[in-house]
Amino acid sequence: MADGGCGELAFYGFLRLGRVVMLQRMSWSAPFFLLLGTTGLLLNELVFDWGRLATIFFATLNIIGLAQFVIVNKQLQKSERTDDA
Secondary structure (H helix, E strand, C coil): CCCCCHHHHHHHHHHHHHHHHHHHHHHHHHHHHHHHHHHHHHHHHHHHCCCHHHHHHHHHHHHHHHHHHHHHHHHHHHHHHHHHC
16 A cells, blocks of 8 residues: 555554554563572672673673663653654
8 A cells, every 4th residue: 555545554553552562571571681680690699609601691681681771761762752743
């Protein structure tokens, strides 16, 4: 439907809804990754001494959580600017 009919509008609405759902999931999983990574790093350092691989694994979880926070924050700011305009 190259003429901009109802089907095309529904498709773009579906894409926007998919992006919102993705952002909601990322906003819930980011604190989980940060909590798990930080707890693992502290337990590894203070209690268990699991070694270098555990440190790298838990640090990676922290990086993933921080990256998700940044992505969600930027996307929400971008959507607020487009909604205001």
